[in-house]
Amino acid sequence: xxxxxxxxxxxxxxxxxxxxxxxxxxxxxxxxxxxxxxxxxxxxxxxxxxxxxxxxxxxxxxxxxxxx
Amino acid sequence: xxxxxxxxxxxxxxxxxxxxxxxxxxxxxxxxxxxxxxxxxxxxxxxxxxxxxxxxxxxxxxxxxxxxxxxxxxxxxxxxxxxxxxxxxxxxxxxxxxxxxxxxxxxxxxxxxxxxxxxxxxxxxxxxxxxxxxxxxxxxxxxxxxxxxxxxxxxxxxxxxxxxxxxxxxxxxxxxxxxxxxxxxxxxxxxxxxxxxxxxxxxxxxxxxxxxxxxxxxxxxxxxxxxxxxxxxxxxxxxxxxxxxxxxxxxxxxxxxxxxxxxxxxxxxxxxxxxxxxxxxxxxxxxxxxxxxxxxxxxxxxxxxxxxxxxxxxxxxxxxxxxxxxxxxxxxxxxxxxxxxxxxxxxxxxxxxxxxxxxxxxxxxxxxxxxxxx
Amino acid sequence: xxxxxxxxxxxxxxxxxxxxxxxxxxxxxxxxxxxxxxxxxxxxxxxxxxxxxxxxxxxxxxxxxxxxxxxxxxxxxxxxxxxxxxxxxxxxxxxxxxxxxxxxxxxxxxxxxxxxxxxxxxxxxxxxxxxxxxxxxxxxxxxxxxxxxxxxxxxxxxxxxxxxxxxxxxxxxxxxxxxxxxxxxxxxxxxxxxxxxxxxxxxxxxxxxxxxxxxxxxxxxxxxxxxxxxxxxxxxxxxxxxxxxxxxxxxxxxxxxxxxxxxxxxxxxxxx
Numbered sequence: 001x002x003x004x005x006x007x008x009x010x011x012x013x014x015x016x017x018x019x020x021x022x023x024x025x026x027x028x029x030x031x032x033x034x035x036x037x038x039x040x041x042x043x044x045x046x047x048x049x050x051x052x053x054x055x056x057x058x059x060x061x062x063x064x065x066x067x068x
Numbered sequence: 069x070x071x072x073x074x075x076x077x078x079x080x081x082x083x084x085x086x087x088x089x090x091x092x093x094x095x096x097x098x099x100x101x102x103x104x105x106x107x108x109x110x111x112x113x114x115x116x117x118x119x120x121x122x123x124x125x126x127x128x129x130x131x132x133x134x135x136x137x138x139x140x141x142x143x144x145x146x147x148x149x150x151x152x153x154x155x156x157x158x159x160x161x162x163x164x165x166x167x168x169x170x171x172x173x174x175x176x177x178x179x180x181x182x183x184x185x186x187x188x189x190x191x192x193x194x195x196x197x198x199x200x201x202x203x204x205x206x207x208x209x210x211x212x213x214x215x216x217x218x219x220x221x222x223x224x225x226x227x228x229x230x231x232x233x234x235x236x237x238x239x240x241x242x243x244x245x246x247x248x249x250x251x252x253x254x255x256x257x258x259x260x261x262x263x264x265x266x267x268x269x270x271x272x273x274x275x276x277x278x279x280x281x282x283x284x285x286x287x288x289x290x291x292x293x294x295x296x297x298x299x300x301x302x303x304x305x306x307x308x309x310x311x312x313x314x315x316x317x318x319x320x321x322x323x324x325x326x327x328x329x330x331x332x333x334x335x336x337x338x339x340x341x342x343x344x345x346x347x348x349x350x351x352x353x354x355x356x357x358x359x360x361x362x363x364x365x366x367x368x369x370x371x372x373x374x375x376x377x378x379x380x381x382x383x384x385x386x387x388x389x390x391x392x393x394x395x396x397x398x399x400x401x402x403x404x405x406x407x408x409x410x411x412x413x414x415x416x417x418x419x420x421x422x423x424x425x426x427x428x429x430x431x432x433x434x435x436x437x438x439x440x441x442x
Numbered sequence: 443x444x445x446x447x448x449x450x451x452x453x454x455x456x457x458x459x460x461x462x463x464x465x466x467x468x469x470x471x472x473x474x475x476x477x478x479x480x481x482x483x484x485x486x487x488x489x490x491x492x493x494x495x496x497x498x499x500x501x502x503x504x505x506x507x508x509x510x511x512x513x514x515x516x517x518x519x520x521x522x523x524x525x526x527x528x529x530x531x532x533x534x535x536x537x538x539x540x541x542x543x544x545x546x547x548x549x550x551x552x553x554x555x556x557x558x559x560x561x562x563x564x565x566x567x568x569x570x571x572x573x574x575x576x577x578x579x580x581x582x583x584x585x586x587x588x589x590x591x592x593x594x595x596x597x598x599x600x601x602x603x604x605x606x607x608x609x610x611x612x613x614x615x616x617x618x619x620x621x622x623x624x625x626x627x628x629x630x631x632x633x634x635x636x637x638x639x640x641x642x643x644x645x646x647x648x649x650x651x652x653x654x655x656x657x658x659x660x661x662x663x664x665x666x667x668x669x670x671x672x673x674x675x676x677x678x679x680x681x682x683x684x685x686x687x688x689x690x691x692x693x694x695x696x697x698x699x700x701x702x703x704x705x706x707x708x709x710x711x712x713x714x
Binding site for chain 3: 091092094113114115116118120122123124126127128130131132133134135136137138139140142156157160286287288289291292293294295296297304305
């Protein structure tokens, strides 16, 4: 049974621009835009969740998406 | 049937604590208070309570506060050197409003001093030992029976006002053995801290008209933060100058606006006295004898014995000082309550002083001589 | 707007926390929440006690019974809580200075007593809150504002000190290896007796800058490239292990837990 579909969610307000998630994302999905995190290549995201694990400020995470 | 027992002051303090509902003690050995630790080690498990000997006095004070935060009435006892070590955590309990009783069985200082000799040299330390403006309640027993009954009162005041109470004993009453009447089970008023009506309410929010918050102990479902930083109603740290002002003022007001309930003192033969003795704690025992001798010589002498040392019963002393020619202060230090008496009496009447710092006890004759000289 | 874990275990209205951009403590604090989640503990029964310093601000952010105590004294406060109410799950979060400098005496005695407390040390090798002074774990020769010419003290190995003093579970995790660190914290909480989990954190602001360790990303990357598992470390010589981060369960032994022993005393002597 394939897991529920997940989506990358940001709370940019909490991001302090440390760049850790972008640096450790294996697929280059993320980048800093003016000291804040931004999703630059969402299609490449493999939902590995490393960004959520590494973020010291909980500003990025994977959320289950209710199938439309 | 009267329950009369021959008991040492330190032991009576333990029995009083148990009667008050104390079920946790953390301490560290130090003369002349160690019998309190030994008593608790033996007695607490007998009543389902818990004892722990910690690695130092700092840890002992912290453990007692921790136990109280978890909802168990707690006590720690020490003497001067340990009292100095406990000051920081004492201040923490003042700000976080966690009740507990800190017993200081005073011994001759300063420093290691005369460990087995009596003194009342920690009186100002009890008031200002920890840093910053903070509320203080300190009670001083003069008899072994008071080591019991006043210890109960110390717990009651601590629970009611959610503030630490210092039980300011001295080596005289601590090591003295006297027969005391143990109050019947259930005859003593026992006060427990209030529980919040709503567990979702901010922990440090006071009911309208009350100065005292009533947060539940840890584990009751009211998950809140306790911190030694100035904190908002939810217990979370804040740098707000307004909150800092209100918090410190409220803490002080808990005591200053409830003096009628907190203050206690003994007056003896003060109606038509010409001379008023001001003594407290162990020294009062010599004052009683001195009074008897002096009264036999026709000298009208009365006694004013503060039982709450802090807050100091200033108003009553000021009234009495307007009716006497002289006040004689006797205490086992170089003049500490003397400063408070001078502040209160000002020039209503003459003030004489007898103080001892050599570890021996002020005798009735020594007091009588100062009364007659003046 | 937060993840389910953060919604469940954090006091959201007080986030974002005060720690600097890239500080390892933020990751480690989440690991503690994840460990509690994995263990399915009742939040009402968890008491989180911390001392003073950057790491110790963690208590305020987490939705447990939290107590932010005085510098170095978290374990002493926690001992009182655990002894008075053994049914509570008591966890301490301390910094390296908090736990092993001013708090050293309480650390070794809590270990000696084997009291059921989980001691988590966020070790960033520096006093961060007060602006970058060196600490008892700052590596030999490294710098701090109070070691401007290089640290001439030998640093503590906190898990070793705790084990020698009697701790019956010691481990080391790191901010980089969050998944393994969460498991180690879980194991520490599950362990009956005194557990010490040193979590190697990173301090880009003070330690990083003062010792030219680069950015937060560089410091996380250093942890990734210099971490060695306990198993692998057994095959390496001391020289090879020099400066490496040995990660995993370090020691485990059995000894009766303090509050259980004391309960036996009560059961024996209590006057009914």
